[in-house]
Amino acid sequence: MQELLANSVTAWITAVSTLGAVLAAFILLKILVARRAKRDTVPPSHLRELFRDLVKRTRPYFILIVALWAGSLALTLSAHHEHVWRLIVLVGTLLQAGVWAGGLVLFWANRFAEHRAADAGTRMTINVVAIAARLLLWLIVLLVILDNLGINISALVTGLGIGGIAIALAVQNILGDLFAALSIVLDKPFVVGDAISVGDAAGTVEHIGLKSTRLRSDSGEMIIISNGDLLKSRIRNYRGQEKRLVILKFGIAYDTPPEKLARVPQIIRAAVEREKAAKFDRSNITTFGTFAILTETVYSVYRVSYGVYMDTQQRINLEIYKQLAADEIEIAHQAPVVQARPDEPIK
Template sequence: MPDFLNRLVYGNTLSAWLSAAAIVAIIAVPLALGKRLVLSRLTHFAKRTRTRADDLMAELLTRTGFVFLTWLCLLVALEVLRLKRGPRSVLIAAAIITFLLQAGIWLNGVIAFWVKRHLEERAASDSASITTIKALSIGARLFVWAVIFVLALDNFGVDIATLVAGLGITGLAVALAVQNILGDVFAALSIVLDKPFVVGDPIQVDKFSGTVEHIGLKSTRVRSISGEQIIFSNADLLKGRVRNFKRMYERQIVLVLGVSHGAPSGITSEMLGRIPGILREAVETQPHTRFERSHFRGYGESALEFETVYFVSSADFNLSMDVQQAVNLRIFERFKEEGIEFSFPTRVVIHKGGGVIEQSELSSVDSS
């Protein structure tokens, strides 16, 4: 062996350093080539199968970095070197950090694979899954990197207990300072998990109606019926009464009409008894309807009042208006056939001289 190979460099002969480098090269190059070959074969095989396991393995292998493989080889090469405690500890600590980072990349790959799979399976049938799954994936990734960060600090000798206590006090102070913002953030989390509404749902909050366009951490944006954008704070939104019209399966229609009870109409008790049946027939002859009830509910100031309740078996507002129009026209035709008159506002004027003048069929302005 030539003499220069026996020269000491950082406590090891030059031949030992060359042997370590050869070990790294001999192991690292085949590992890199083997990874590429296996990934190619595995990807091709995964396309022909329906199982998810091979797809996940291909995803994780894709995320395996060359730096990680190199550090594996360096750990093997350290066995042929005699390093002092300080340099050896630094190299081992660096290797551990590399392994932790690679573990974080793998776990993020698992989360991304899970998110992609569930979005493909459920997004078409449940639009709420999009928001929920994305929010959960962000939280899971933050948790993974937080754990890796704490483990890395512990590897460098940082007192984790003291750090956690300090972060707790700091977090409490920050929470008190931004409690309104945190309230909106937790309200957003509640909206995502509980799903009272999702993007695209038509809703009504108090007197405001519109379609949900965006659900953010601080606010929710709703496009109103008249065109402008309404921005609600998430916390205030959950405090109000939210009506979700997308989850309406049918619409209830309450029809109240008055029949004249004056002498000119010639109304009789028999005719009053037939009116609920006429109203029921007018409803049941229309498609997409479900009759509930019809009753002579009482005596009004100038009418005999009938109340009819029925349902339109669709949440479509335009369809419900079409059905109401058809029902009203049918009622008008049947009342005309039966000689039943609709009531009109009536006003009675009494003079001091004792005369009484009755004026019927006045306009709403005159009767006020």
């Protein structure tokens, strides 16, 4: 009885003891991690949170395989049994590696969505990308397992490649929009709430989806643009704009007296400087036009939204018009005006 299945009793005792020690160590680790998580009064660091998540994702079958592998080191196995056992350990390790890798992808996706994406559409895009990454990981794990089991995967990989090309050609527009959505999420040329203009369309970004982005125009209608077309266009983003330049041009009637004409730049400057958000640059009598004496004024409106910018511009225009009317300075018409006097014929 000194030998049992080609191994001594001492070897079996060592193997069983090692197996029990490894199992106990894993169980103790899980208990300690769970207790520490309950006792923490402050949020853990990202590294500690990741470690806890990976420990929770460690599957019982992997713990058992590791324990059996550690115990088997004390035993002498036949070549056949050793080969089978190595395959079992390899498959179990690859499956657990897939679980851990999937956990890493989800951990990254959650951190990214938490810190950089406030929009539900963007979070959905991140989740879809995470799912696709996990599927790709498991496909790689499956191919590696099949290859180690002695199955020829060359034909399978070739078939997957041809099928993938056919599917990609069939849904290339959809895939283009999906990759464009991923580019928008990562590069962030705009985010929800930004005022942007794309070609003839302009509005505030309300939603960034997997296939399209929705804008709400100033007039209230919803503008839907595919993500692929969006990135192919030139995008103007007005978020964080330091200042908005205003160039105001209008004409003064030719019958305005010179002394009143000289006061026009002063009136305009006073109207601009009344607004705290506006900064006056210049105002000049520029040239003598066909039907009017032309003026040009330049000023800036600082750190305001588009709505406030328009309101500021409106108040300045109204103040200029009010002061010109008070001084009896006439703003010229854009077309010739025919005036008939009773004592003169019309020419």
